[in-house]
Amino acid sequence: MNEVEKFLEDQKVRPTAMRILIYKYMAQKKIAVALTDIENAFTKSDRTTLYRTLKTFEENGIVHQIDDGTGISKYALCENGCNCEIEQDLHLHFHCSNCNETVCLTEHKIPHINLPEGYLAEDVNLVVKGICEKCSGQ
Amino acid sequence: MNEVEKFLEDQKVRPTAMRILIYKYMAQKKIAVALTDIENAFTKSDRTTLYRTLKTFEENGIVHQIDDGTGISKYALCENGCNCEIEQDLHLHFHCSNCNETVCLTEHKIPHINLPEGYLAEDVNLVVKGICEKCSGQ
């Protein structure tokens, strides 16, 4: 049993052929992917399967869903040992308005946000839109 | 000519009956509203008109659109003399997972975000999800 399979099992996800492929696909990408991206990469499989795979991955802490403001959900693998649910471990996301790519800036944690009296924070989403390194470089 | 009419004209928006009503509706609300909210409040008017009114308002600095992560666009009146476009004037938004309401926290400006070399920020969206003052109070 290879490494990916073992990892999925550790996360309580059965390592089916499709799941292994999707995992590897995401691992090799440096940017966040949309369901449609995966769909285009695996035309043999059905959209529903891919959709539910992402949900399963998300529920088991393998990927996190990213709302980058485009209206299209993106997904990216979680960092090794990341705790996305915990406020202290949330990082910021960057969406490039030129190439339309979204990246995790995992090094850039979301600062603590002060709220007015009576407000309780459960989750924070911080998205910066602009020009990415690749696009500004030329 | 009353105050609302004058204000709309100042913003280069023709003060039609519908626009005045929508403006007053939003002014009296303390929370951000969705197109559907306005639709329900003005069943006599058509969704398209309301939709385009919001766009017109937005283009002329009367309202700002809010992406609170629910997938449904919300709108709120801009503060007097606010400059939503400018990064320094961006405030944070709070979405209550209990009552599902979204509010502008206009006092809480978005802190400056450091980005890696090569990244250029054009816009920042910061949304905190949790329990609002009203809902935590009981």
Added chain:
DNA sequence: CAATAAATGCACTTCCATTGCACTAATTAT
């Protein structure tokens, strides 16, 4: 008053997320 421009209403489209249900593959119990 006529000509022009702006605003409105209706119908329709698009896009993505999501679900129900049938079918197949894998796991567990007998």
Added chain:
DNA sequence: ATAATTAGTGCAATGGAAGTGCATTTATTG
């Protein structure tokens, strides 16, 4: 090993919200 059960997959359909084309009405201007 075979049957029973559970999990995964595929197809078809639905739903919600944003957005557009065009005809009609209303307001503005010459």
